[in-house]
Amino acid sequence: MAADVSNKESRVQDRALDLQPLERRDDISPLEFRETYFKSRRPVVMRSFSSSWPARSKWTIDFLRENYGGISVPVYEEAFADSGASYGSTNEHMPFGEYLDLIQGGPTLKRLFLFNILKHAPELTGDFDFPEFAGKWARKHPFMFFGGETSYVDAHFDADMSHVFLTQFEGRKRVVLYGPEWSNHLYRHKFTVSHNVDLGNPDFDRYPRLLEAKGYECILEQGDTVYMPSGYWHYVYYETGGFSLALRSPITGPVGRAHMLYRLLALAVGDHSLSKILGQKRWYARKEAMAHRKAARLP
Ligand SMILES: O=C(O)CCC(=O)C(=O)O
Structure with a gap:
């Protein structure tokens, strides 16, 4: 009987997400990146992507606080996947410098995301390069993401x-990544780009098919860039307070564009209308x- 119980316990403890270390390339030419990774939508961590950027050594929390600490920024606490609250809504604003003190000071769940620093500091444009295929919109919207130690971003694409x-x-x-082919194993919510699963502490009894999904994981440190191909799910856990910059290349081609349009409409019209009609919780x-x-x- 005792053996039976311990076997059961070890089976339960053995269960874990099936993640392999994401490939890491220290030096990769733009040509090789395009041919080997971008064209086949293969994720990778690169160090060379930002190696020539002045931002790489210039952009620190201290630099941002000294120069832009007075800007008022929106701060978010909840991860959005299981809250039922609408993404991007917050009542809390604080001076940027105060927020940076907070994330430097120790654990906090408070995050600042989709923050377009160029709106406040256009002079920073020359500090980094956009990816080769960035379109007009993407060039105007470099987004910064900040978080304190222990903060996290629920998985979404x-x-x-x-x-x-x-x-x-x-x-x-x-960073944990899954390709779009695993969306049903990740229990994606209809019309949305997210789910109710906590990938940081997955409940396999409630979400058993999660065990079959095959993903990747990596640790990002100063100077690392992760390439997340179109449609890739990403979950992010801040092991320490810090920040990053997300640059984008829009999806191209008629099929890709149709897919983008469908996704945006499904979210903005389908999900929001049904939420209004049925009530958010239902x-x-x-x-x-x-x-x-x-x-x-x-x-
Ligand atoms: O790093 C983060 O805080 C989240 C990044 C993210 O969700 C994104 O780039 O789409």
């Missing part, structure tokens, strides 16, 4: 279906139930 290049400046974070529960039914039907 970007609704505009862009390819994302996320470069770390200060601090260290863990619609959330339905999405969750549908995700379970879909996962149960997987071969």
Whole structure:
């Protein structure tokens, strides 16, 4: 009997996400990146992507505080996946410098995201280069992401279906990636780009098909850039306070563009209207139930 219990316990403890270390390339030419990774939508961590940027050594928390500490910034506490709250809503604003003190001071869940520093500091444009295929919109919207130690970003993929290049400046974070082919195993909520699973502490009893999904993980440190191809799910955990810059290359071609349009409409029209009609909680529960039914039907 005792043996039976301990076997069961070890089986439970053995369960973990099936993640392999993401390939890391210290030196990769733009040509090799395009041919080997970008064209086949293969994620990779690169150090050379930002090696010529003045920002790489110039952009630190201290530099940002000294020069831009007075800007008022929106600060967010909740991860958005399981809150049922609408993404991007916050009531809290504080001076940028105060927020930077907070994330330097120790653990906090407070995050600042999709922060376009160029709106406040256009003079920083020359400090970094956009990826080769960045379009007009992407060139105007370099987004910065900040978080304190222990803060996290629930897994999602970007609704505009862009390819994302996320470069770390200060601090260290863990990034988990899954390709779009695993969306049903990840229990994606209909019309959305997210789910209710906590990849930082997955509940395999509730989400058993998660065990079959094959993903990647990497640790990003100062100077590292992770290439996240279009449609890739990403979960981010801040092991220390820090920040990064996300640059994007829009999806191209008629099929890609149609997919982007569908995703944006599904989110803005489908998800939001059903949330209004049924009420946020009921619609959330339905999405969750549908995700379970879909996962149960997987071969
Ligand atoms: O690093 C982060 O805080 C989140 C990054 C992210 O979600 C993105 O670049 O789309």
